[in-house]
Amino acid sequence: LRRLELLTAEEAAQVQAASSLPEQVRAVVDVLASKGSQASQSLQSFIETSNSQLYLHITVQHLGQKHLESLQSSYGNSLEPGALQRLSNLLLVEGLTDIQQKEHDILQVETTKGLPNVSKSIPLEKLFLPLSKVSIPPRISVTVGVAGIGKSTLVKLFVCTWAKGDINRDIMFVLPLTFRELNTYEKLSAERLICLASPHITEPGCISAGAARTLLILDGLDEFKTPLDFSNAVVCTDPKKEIQVDNLITNIIRGNLLQEASVWVTSRPAAARQIPGGLVDRMTEIGGFGAAEMKDFLDQMFLDNRDLSSQVLKHIRANRSLHVLCTIPGFCWISGSSIAYFLKHCSDQSQEAAVVPRTLSEIYSYYFKMALSGDWLEKPRETLRIEQAVNTSKKLVGSLGRLAFYGLLRKKHVFYEQDMKAYGIDLSLLHSSLSTRLLLKEDMQTSTAYFFPHLTIQEFLAALYYYTAAKRTIFDLFMESGVSWPKLGFLNHFRSAIQRALQAEDRQLDIFVRFLSGLLSPQVNKLLCGWLLVKDEHSGFRSQAISILQGCLNTDCAISSRAVNAMRCLQEIQHTDIAQAVEEAMKSESLAGMLTPTNCSALAYLLQVSDVCLEETNLSNCLTYNVCKSLLSQLLFCHSLRLDNNQFKDDVMELLGSVLSVKDCQIQRLR
Known part of the structure; x- marks a missing residue:
C-alpha cells in the first residue's frame, strides 16, 4: 500500500502499531475510508488481485459474520431443554470395544447393562481442544452412540452453543452436514461441499485454503449409502475437482483435502469401524440416562401429569431388562408412551387382559395400537370411523413393513421418494397422524428424506411384514426377486429367519427375530388382533416355533450372544x-449338576436380566471347568462374581486371567 502511495509513512506506522491482524485491518480501512472513494476503490482492487493474508482475512471476516447469523437462525430454537445436561459431558474412549463392533445396538446396551466401561469424560466445550499443554487439537474426532442416544441432538447442541459464542471461539466456521443429505449426491468437490453446508459462502476457496479455523461436522455415518473404502480410495488433492462422495469423505478424513479443517463424525458404533483407528485422533461416546435424567425425561414427556410420569417410571424400574434399555432416550420415549397408554386404558380392560407390557414385543404392540387408533396421549382420539382406520392402517403398515424389511436387509435406514414409489407407498397417506408416529420426513435442499423414528420401529414393522407374508408366500422372502427354492408354510419361513439371524456376522437381524417370535405370543395376539393380526392364529405355530428356538440352545460350544438372543426370543414368545x-435354582443355590448347554444359555440370559444377579452373581459350588469355559464370554459383564468351592482344574486361573484382561470386561470383584 505504501508503494501504491495509498498510505503515508506516518499512516503505515500507525497501522503497524496495532497489536493484532484484525486491528490492523480495521486501521487500514479507517484510514483509506477518510481519503474518499478513489482510495477505497484502490484498496478493493488491491485485495481482489492480491493473494495476501489481508485479502483472506477481510473475506473470511465478512463470510464469518454471515455464516454465524445463518446458523443462529437455523439452530436457535431447535433443542429440547432436557437434552442439555446429559450431552454436556461425553465419555472419552480409546477405541471401539469388541461388543460395539460386532453386536446390535440393543444387545450392546443389554449386555453391558447400559454402563459403558470407561471412567474419563470430556466437557463439550473441550471436545476440540488439546488434552494437555503439550498436545495439539484433534483433527479427526469421532463420537459414537447407539441408535436413539442423541447423536444428532448433540450436534445441534454444539452448533447452537457455538453460534451464541459460548464455546470454541477460535473456530471461525462450523459446517454441519448429514450423511442423509450427502446420499442425494453422486459427486461433489471439497469446495462444493462447503457451499452445501453453508450456501451463503461465496468464497469457499478461503476455507479450503485454511484461512480460518474450520470445523466440518458429518452427522450419521451409519446412514451413508456407500461404505467407506480407505484401502482403494483414489487420492485427490484438488478442492475444486468433483469426485464420488465416498471418495471425497475418505480424502477429507485422510487429510488430502481440507487439511487445515477439523472433522467431527458421528455414528452408531458398528459403522464407525469403517474409519481406521490410526486416522482417529479422538473418540468419544454418548452415555445413556442416569436415574435422575430418566425421571426428568419422563416428567418432560408428561408435563401436565406428574402422577402418570411417576407410575410409568415405577413400571420401568420394576422390569430390569426394560429399565436398562430405557437408558436410551429414543427407546425410553417409545416405552413411556406405551406404558402410559396401557395405564390410561387398563381400567377399561378385564383383569385378565390388563397385563403390564414387559417384553419388547408387548411394548411395541401397545405403541402400534396407539398409533393405529389415533389415540395419542397429547390429543383427543381422532373421529375417523374404526373400520376406515383399520383398512387405511393395514394398507400403510403393510407397505411400510415391506420397505422396512428390505431396508433392514440392505442396512438402509433412510429412504427417498424413489424408494417410496418403488415399494408402492402412497405419499398422500404419509400425512396422516399414523405415519408421523411410524415414519418421519425431512425436507432437504434437493429432495425429501424419510426415516423411522427409531431403529426398533423399523425392525418391528419388518417383523410384521415378514410374519404376514410368510403365511402366504411360497418363495424365500429374503430373496426380494422371488427366485428361490420354494419354502412352503409359515414355520419354514420362521426357521429360515432364525437361521439367517444366527449366521449374520453383523447381528443386525437379532431384534427382528425377537419381534417375529413375539408376534406368536398370546398376549401380543390379544393386543393386535383385529388390527394387524388374526385372533388366535398364533396357536397353530407357537409350539413348533418354540422347538425351533430351543434347538438353537443345544450346543456344546461356548455360550455366545446368539444363544442369549434365542433365550430372549423364547421370553418374547412367552415360553x-x-x-x-x-x-429358582440360583435362588436356592442348587445349580450343581443341572448346567446342560440349554440351561447354560438360560444362565447367560439371567446374568443380564435377573435381580438375583443384581448385587452379586453367585456361581459357587456349581461349575465344572468345561461349563466355566463355555460361559466365559458372558461372565465378562458381571460386576461382582463369586466362584468359590468349584472343582476347577489348575488351568482355570489362566482362563479367568484372560477374561480379566479383555477390554470389554466389567468384573470389579471376584472371589
Whole structure:
C-alpha cells in the first residue's frame, strides 16, 4: 500500500502499531475510508488481485459474520431443554470395544447393562481442544452412540452453543452436514461441499485454503449409502475437482483435502469401524440416562401429569431388562408412551387382559395400537370411523413393513421418494397422524428424506411384514426377486429367519427375530388382533416355533450372544419355563449338576436380566471347568462374581486371567 502511495509513512506506522491482524485491518480501512472513494476503490482492487493474508482475512471476516447469523437462525430454537445436561459431558474412549463392533445396538446396551466401561469424560466445550499443554487439537474426532442416544441432538447442541459464542471461539466456521443429505449426491468437490453446508459462502476457496479455523461436522455415518473404502480410495488433492462422495469423505478424513479443517463424525458404533483407528485422533461416546435424567425425561414427556410420569417410571424400574434399555432416550420415549397408554386404558380392560407390557414385543404392540387408533396421549382420539382406520392402517403398515424389511436387509435406514414409489407407498397417506408416529420426513435442499423414528420401529414393522407374508408366500422372502427354492408354510419361513439371524456376522437381524417370535405370543395376539393380526392364529405355530428356538440352545460350544438372543426370543414368545427353572435354582443355590448347554444359555440370559444377579452373581459350588469355559464370554459383564468351592482344574486361573484382561470386561470383584 505504501508503494501504491495509498498510505503515508506516518499512516503505515500507525497501522503497524496495532497489536493484532484484525486491528490492523480495521486501521487500514479507517484510514483509506477518510481519503474518499478513489482510495477505497484502490484498496478493493488491491485485495481482489492480491493473494495476501489481508485479502483472506477481510473475506473470511465478512463470510464469518454471515455464516454465524445463518446458523443462529437455523439452530436457535431447535433443542429440547432436557437434552442439555446429559450431552454436556461425553465419555472419552480409546477405541471401539469388541461388543460395539460386532453386536446390535440393543444387545450392546443389554449386555453391558447400559454402563459403558470407561471412567474419563470430556466437557463439550473441550471436545476440540488439546488434552494437555503439550498436545495439539484433534483433527479427526469421532463420537459414537447407539441408535436413539442423541447423536444428532448433540450436534445441534454444539452448533447452537457455538453460534451464541459460548464455546470454541477460535473456530471461525462450523459446517454441519448429514450423511442423509450427502446420499442425494453422486459427486461433489471439497469446495462444493462447503457451499452445501453453508450456501451463503461465496468464497469457499478461503476455507479450503485454511484461512480460518474450520470445523466440518458429518452427522450419521451409519446412514451413508456407500461404505467407506480407505484401502482403494483414489487420492485427490484438488478442492475444486468433483469426485464420488465416498471418495471425497475418505480424502477429507485422510487429510488430502481440507487439511487445515477439523472433522467431527458421528455414528452408531458398528459403522464407525469403517474409519481406521490410526486416522482417529479422538473418540468419544454418548452415555445413556442416569436415574435422575430418566425421571426428568419422563416428567418432560408428561408435563401436565406428574402422577402418570411417576407410575410409568415405577413400571420401568420394576422390569430390569426394560429399565436398562430405557437408558436410551429414543427407546425410553417409545416405552413411556406405551406404558402410559396401557395405564390410561387398563381400567377399561378385564383383569385378565390388563397385563403390564414387559417384553419388547408387548411394548411395541401397545405403541402400534396407539398409533393405529389415533389415540395419542397429547390429543383427543381422532373421529375417523374404526373400520376406515383399520383398512387405511393395514394398507400403510403393510407397505411400510415391506420397505422396512428390505431396508433392514440392505442396512438402509433412510429412504427417498424413489424408494417410496418403488415399494408402492402412497405419499398422500404419509400425512396422516399414523405415519408421523411410524415414519418421519425431512425436507432437504434437493429432495425429501424419510426415516423411522427409531431403529426398533423399523425392525418391528419388518417383523410384521415378514410374519404376514410368510403365511402366504411360497418363495424365500429374503430373496426380494422371488427366485428361490420354494419354502412352503409359515414355520419354514420362521426357521429360515432364525437361521439367517444366527449366521449374520453383523447381528443386525437379532431384534427382528425377537419381534417375529413375539408376534406368536398370546398376549401380543390379544393386543393386535383385529388390527394387524388374526385372533388366535398364533396357536397353530407357537409350539413348533418354540422347538425351533430351543434347538438353537443345544450346543456344546461356548455360550455366545446368539444363544442369549434365542433365550430372549423364547421370553418374547412367552415360553419362560427354562429361565424360571434356572432362576429358582440360583435362588436356592442348587445349580450343581443341572448346567446342560440349554440351561447354560438360560444362565447367560439371567446374568443380564435377573435381580438375583443384581448385587452379586453367585456361581459357587456349581461349575465344572468345561461349563466355566463355555460361559466365559458372558461372565465378562458381571460386576461382582463369586466362584468359590468349584472343582476347577489348575488351568482355570489362566482362563479367568484372560477374561480379566479383555477390554470389554466389567468384573470389579471376584472371589
